[in-house]
Amino acid sequence: MDILKFLTAGSVDDGKSTLIGRLLYDSESILADQLEALHRSNRKNDDGSIDLAILTDGLKAEREQGITIDVAYKYFQTDKRKFIIADTPGHIQYTRNMVTGASNANLAIILIDARKGVIEQTIRHSYLVSLLGIQQVVVCINKMDMVEYSEATYETIVNDYKALAYKVGLKNIKYIPVSALKGDNIVYPSSHMKWYEGESLLAFLENVELAVDDSKAHARFPVQWVVRPQTEELHDYRGYAGRVSSGSFKVNDKVTVLPSGFHSTIEKIELLDKEPTEAFAGMSVTIHLKDEIDISRGDVLVNTEYQPEISQLIEADLCWMDTRALDTSHTYFIQHNSKTTRCRIQEILYKVNINTLEKEFNEDFKLNDIGRIIIKTAEPLAFDPYQSNKANGGAIIIDSRTNVTVGALMLRGVAE
Amino acid sequence: MKLDYLDELEAEAIYILREVAGQFEKPALLFSGGKDSITLVRLAEKAFRPGKFPFPLVHIDTGHNFTETIEYRDKMIKRIGEKLIIGHVQDSIDEGKVVEQKGKNASRNALQTITLLDTIAKYGFDACIGGARRDEEKARAKERIFSVRDEFGQWDPKRQRPELWNIFNGKIHKGENVRVFPISNWTELDVWNYIRREKIELPSIYFAHEREVITRNGQLMAASPFLNMDDEDIVEKRNVRFRTVGDMTCTAAVESYACQIDDIIDEISESKISERGARMDDKVSEAAMEDRKKGGYF
Numbered sequence: 001m002d003i004l005k006f007l008t009a010g011s012v013d014d015g016k017s018t019l020i021g022r023l024l025y026d027s028e029s030i031l032a033d034q035l036e037a038l039h040r041s042n043r044k045n046d047d048g049s050i051d052l053a054i055l056t057d058g059l060k061a062e063r064e065q066g067i068t069i070d071v072a073y074k075y076f077q078t079d080k081r082k083f084i085i086a087d088t089p090g091h092i093q094y095t096r097n098m099v100t101g102a103s104n105a106n107l108a109i110i111l112i113d114a115r116k117g118v119i120e121q122t123i124r125h126s127y128l129v130s131l132l133g134i135q136q137v138v139v140c141i142n143k144m145d146m147v148e149y150s151e152a153t154y155e156t157i158v159n160d161y162k163a164l165a166y167k168v169g170l171k172n173i174k175y176i177p178v179s180a181l182k183g184d185n186i187v188y189p190s191s192h193m194k195w196y197e198g199e200s201l202l203a204f205l206e207n208v209e210l211a212v213d214d215s216k217a218h219a220r221f222p223v224q225w226v227v228r229p230q231t232e233e234l235h236d237y238r239g240y241a242g243r244v245s246s247g248s249f250k251v252n253d254k255v256t257v258l259p260s261g262f263h264s265t266i267e268k269i270e271l272l273d274k275e276p277t278e279a280f281a282g283m284s285v286t287i288h289l290k291d292e293i294d295i296s297r298g299d300v301l302v303n304t305e306y307q308p309e310i311s312q313l314i315e316a317d318l319c320w321m322d323t324r325a326l327d328t329s330h331t332y333f334i335q336h337n338s339k340t341t342r343c344r345i346q347e348i349l350y351k352v353n354i355n356t357l358e359k360e361f362n363e364d365f366k367l368n369d370i371g372r373i374i375i376k377t378a379e380p381l382a383f384d385p386y387q388s389n390k391a392n393g394g395a396i397i398i399d400s401r402t403n404v405t406v407g408a409l410m411l412r413g414v415a416e
Numbered sequence: 417m418k419l420d421y422l423d424e425l426e427a428e429a430i431y432i433l434r435e436v437a438g439q440f441e442k443p444a445l446l447f448s449g450g451k452d453s454i455t456l457v458r459l460a461e462k463a464f465r466p467g468k469f470p471f472p473l474v475h476i477d478t479g480h481n482f483t484e485t486i487e488y489r490d491k492m493i494k495r496i497g498e499k500l501i502i503g504h505v506q507d508s509i510d511e512g513k514v515v516e517q518k519g520k521n522a523s524r525n526a527l528q529t530i531t532l533l534d535t536i537a538k539y540g541f542d543a544c545i546g547g548a549r550r551d552e553e554k555a556r557a558k559e560r561i562f563s564v565r566d567e568f569g570q571w572d573p574k575r576q577r578p579e580l581w582n583i584f585n586g587k588i589h590k591g592e593n594v595r596v597f598p599i600s601n602w603t604e605l606d607v608w609n610y611i612r613r614e615k616i617e618l619p620s621i622y623f624a625h626e627r628e629v630i631t632r633n634g635q636l637m638a639a640s641p642f643l644n645m646d647d648e649d650i651v652e653k654r655n656v657r658f659r660t661v662g663d664m665t666c667t668a669a670v671e672s673y674a675c676q677i678d679d680i681i682d683e684i685s686e687s688k689i690s691e692r693g694a695r696m697d698d699k700v701s702e703a704a705m706e707d708r709k710k711g712g713y714f
Contacts, residue, residue, distance in 0.1 A: 003421045072557045073550045075603050082421045084601060096578055103580040215417040224434040227467045234466055241463065243431040243582075248417070272462045282419045284430035284463070297438045321578050335583050338438060394581040403587035405577040 001077075004205060005084045007101045007134070009125040010111030015142050018051075019111065019180035020074060020087055026187035027202060029076035071101045080206040095128065095354070095368035096321035099408050102132035103394065106210050109138045109201075114147045114177070118160040120355045123168075127354050130168040131317060131370070131410065133390050135212045137165075137173045140201060145179040149192040167357065174208075176201050214281035218384065219247030219303035220392045221255075221279075222337035223295055227286055239270060239286035240295055245337065245391035246384075247303060248280035249287065254304040257295055258382035263304060264289040281391070298339035300382050300392075308384045308392060311414040313346070317386075318365070318373045322399065322406035326365035334377055334409070336395035342378040343397070349373060374415045386410035422610055426459065429598035431582065432561060433463040436471070436543050436596050439586035443471040443543040443596075444501070446532075449485035450661040451618055452547030452599060455607055457496065458616055459598060471545070472499035476532045478524040478663040479506045480642040485661055488619040503535035522644050523665040533569045536593060543586065543594045551603045561600050567591035604659075605684055612677045622680070624657045624672045635668035 010016035023029075074085040086101035088094070102108065108129045112122055129137060139161055147153045154177045165173055176185055177196050184190035187202045199207070227239040249255070253266045268288040269279050279285045287301065295301075302308060320326055326345060334343040350359040351371035365371065386393030387410075397407030419427065433456075436443050445460065447453045460469050475489065493500045505527050508514045513534070514527045536544060550557045560576050562584045577585055586594055599607070611618065628639040630649040637643060639651045642664050656669035657680070674680045 001421050002418050003424055073601070074557060075551045075601070077603075077605075082606075100578040100580055104582075213417065224431070225437050225464075225470075227464060229467045237466065241434050243427060243434075272465055280417045282424055282427055284427040284434070333587070335585060337583070338435075390581070394583065396580055396583050396585060398585055398587055403585070403589060405580070405585045408578070408580050 001080070001082060003082045003084060004107060004208075004210075005086065005105050006107040006109060006205065007086045007088060007098075007105035007129075008109045008111065009088065009098060009102075009129065010109075010142075011121055014111040014113050015180045016111050017087070019109075019140065019142065019178070019186065020085060021051075022180045022183055022186045023085075023202060024074065024076055026183055027076060027078060071097050078202070078206055083205065095124070095370070096319065096408075098125070098128055099132060099319045099321070102128060102134055103408065105132075105134055107136040107138065107205070107208065108134045109140055112139060112141050112157055112161070114141050114143045114150075114153055114157065117157050118164055122161070123164060123357065124354045126164055126170060127168050127352070127357060128370075130170050131319075133387055133410070135172060135210055136208060137170055138201065138204060139173060139175045140180075141175065141177045142180055144177045144184060144190075144193065145182050149177075149184075149190075151193070151195045154196075174198070174204055176204065214246050214391060215248050217246035217281070217389050217391075218306040218308070219249050219253070219255075220245045220308065220384070220389070221249060221287065221301040222339070223297055223299045223301065224338045225297060226295065238292070239288050240301065241284075241286045242301075242338070243284040244279050244281050246281050246389050248278055249301070249303070250278045255289070255301045256304045256307060257293055258300050258302055258308070259310055259380045260294075260299065262291075262293045264291040264293055266290075300337065300339075302382070308382045309414050310380050310382050312377045312380050313415040314375050314377070314381065314383070315349075315412045315415040316373060316375055316395075317410040317412065318345070318371060318375075318397075319408045320365050320367060320369045320406065321408060322404060323367050324399070324402075324406070325367075326369075326407070331400060332406070333398040333400055334375065334381075334395050335398060336381050336383060336411075337392065339379075339381065340398075341381075342400075344376050345373050346376045347374040372412075375409065381411075383411045385413055387412075422606065422613060425599070425602050425606055426462070426610065428582075428601065429456075429459045430463040432584070432596065432598040433460055433545065435584050435586070436545060437464070439584070440543040440594070442539065442541050443545065444474045444536075444539070444541045445469070445471050445545040446547075447473040447475050447489070447500070448547070448661065449475070449481075449489050449619060450547065451607060451611060451622060452549065454492075454616060454618060455610060456545060456547050456598060457492065458614055461496070469496075469498050472501050474501045474503065474535060474539075474541075474544070476503045476528045476535065477505065478528055479504065480524055480640070480664045482619070482621050482638070482658075482661065482664060484619045484621045488617075501535070501539065503531045505531045507531070508534065519644065523663055525663045525666045528663075529569070536569070541593060542588060543596055545596045545598060547599055548595075548597050549602050549604070549607075550597075550600050559597065559600065561597055562586055563595045563597070564588060565593050565595060569593075571595075605681070608677070608681050608684060612681065619661060621658045621661065623676070624655050624674050624679075626653055627656050627669070628652070629654050629656060629669060636671065637668055638664055640664050 008016050072087045076083050088098045088101035110125050141157050158175050178185040185200045221242050221244050223240045223242045225241040256263050267290045269276050270286040328345050331342050349372040384392040393411045395409040396405050399406045505524050508531045514530045560579050628651050629636045657672040658669050674683050
């Protein structure tokens with residue numbers, strides 16, 4: 001059994017919380033005491049049924065405002081898969097939350113209100129899903145009950161969306177007509193939409209095979225920690241602890257340590273009392289090399305044959321996440337895997353209006369702005385382009401004054 | 417190739433523990449004696465052996481313990497050979513920093529926040545690793561894996577940093593500290609399945625046994641000198657086990673005949689009560705957990 005992490009994008013009015021609530025409720029993932037709390041609550045739908053949205057609205061402040069204000073994680077499982085839902089809000093001022101949720105998702109559910117069709121926020125959500133490199137999209141056309149379960153309405157929206165998907169570069173899209181409120185096609189197939197012959201949302205989530213396999217990308221192993229017991233019996237023990245971020249490493253593989261450029265060979269791979277001969281993407285292990293090389297946290301072991309880019313001047317897409325605007329004269333920190341170094345945004349090439357997808361050329365870069373920049377780092381970074389290797393292409397910017405994470409970077413390549 | 421879900425959760429937790437080691441000067445692992453923190457110890461062994469843990473274990477002791485928990489703790493410390501620091505709630509009471517609750521439902525659970533904050537300040541811990549999970553409660557569902565607390569230990573849901581990919585920002589100002597939750601993405605069932613797979617030993621109170629209990633507010637509480645009892649409380653013997661291990665005065669038991677880990681996993685799979693449902697302190701109000709978190713509780 002594996003884990004599928006997915007993101008839900010949509011606004012309060014699209015019934016996103018209701019959709020998640022319905023998914024949990026109908027798949028019997030709600031326990032008795034939680035159900036009791038649900039029934040105790042005096043929030044009800046117009047027809048008197050329980051409001052399933054309560055299940056995902058977490059904090060007091062939100063309950064008072066009646067909106068979701070952050071990323072909330074929900075867990076459920078079926079016989080086939082474990083699921084982690086990142087529930088992110090759809091308001092414009094919370095782009096940063098959606099980017100956050102999307103950074104860890106393999107699949108995105110984009111909700112469209114059948115009465116409204118493809119609107120500005122659909123463009124925004126789809127653009128962000130594409131920018132963050134999510135490989136599989138499910139477009140749920142919701143509130144079908146409000147449009148008399150009309151196939152024609154559904155088809156129109158699907159066609160509109162296809163044009164948008166082409167524009168933002170999304171592939172692998174599944175369309176499902178649903179009513180989260182009434183439960184149509186969420187867990188159970190709908191009796192109101194016989195014209196739809198595809199899977200329900202849950203069935204699709206259970207069965208979908210993701211197109212990208214991180215273990216087939218080039219091998220990268222960022223070193224997090226050096227294990228050196230320095231005891232009498234383990235005097236010469238020196239293991240490099242980390243998690244394979246992509247690709248796979250085998251014993252006897254030739255590796256290069258970056259940024260220093262030293263070469264060596266893998267002698268042994270360890271995980272406590274086990275000695276696997278191979279470690280692939282996602283595995284946390286300790287690697288031993290045949291040669292004694294000075295390696296510390298922040299270095300990365302890579303397959304010698306397929307090396308990443310190394311540069312101090314990098315072109316990247318940036319999402320700004322702080323209320324204080326980007327300051328091109330300020331020195332920030334950049335954190336990329338286990339490496340942290342100082343950096344400056346050298347140039348803003350352009351910003352993207354995420355509602356119209358048009359480029360904009362003005363100097364300020366504020367909260368929730370997205371655009372392309374050139375970043376200069378104090379030390380060289382060994383990275384891969386984000387769109388070909390998410391694990392080695394994402395980085396964050398930290399404000400050295402507040403220590404807060406203020407930007408998300410999708411690295412693209414060495415700046416010309 | 418794709419990892420099995422337990423391997424993936426394990427690898428993620430090990431990764432997080434190593435990030436703590438790499439990013440902080442004085443981390444600590446908060447050890448309650450419960451199954452989640454016992455799981456953390458196992459994960460720390462996987463992350464750092466054959467080296468020593470780069471942090472001590474810290475136990476905030478309410479003084480109202482199940483003896484089985486303390487015996488387990490001491491035996492485990494001996495086995496792993498790591499340092500244990502104990503913060504006593506009794507000391508906080510003696511120093512007049514907190515006042516013992518009165519009345520029938522008196523508990524020291526809320527008091528341990530102060531002892532925890534004092535212990536953090538005394539040793540200058542900049543990161544505290546804990547076994548909280550997002551599936552436990554709604555307020556925790558929004559918790560970060562690296563959760564920044566101000567110098568009063570307070571958690572501000574609006575001040576939390578965005579957490580992208582697997583990059584954890586552990587930069588803090590002096591006086592602040594970070595709570596780190598390596599098993600955030602695990603569910604209760606995942607923890608049990610992992611304990612079974614790894615053959616991890618647990619304190620005996622997790623398994624069904626006969627015990628003297630009283631029924632209070634519809635829940636079974638272990639009869640103990642720490643519980644304020646009156647004539648209305650009837651002590652009776654029942655077959656029970658505990659789903660969480662905390663202060664004796666606020667940890668409720670469930671009736672059970674599950675003596676083996678397989679039985680427990682079966683029970684939980686079919687269970688209709690969430691784990692925190694067995695904690696009286698969460699029942700006070702729906703926002704109880706959130707209020708306690710803001711005050712510096714886990």
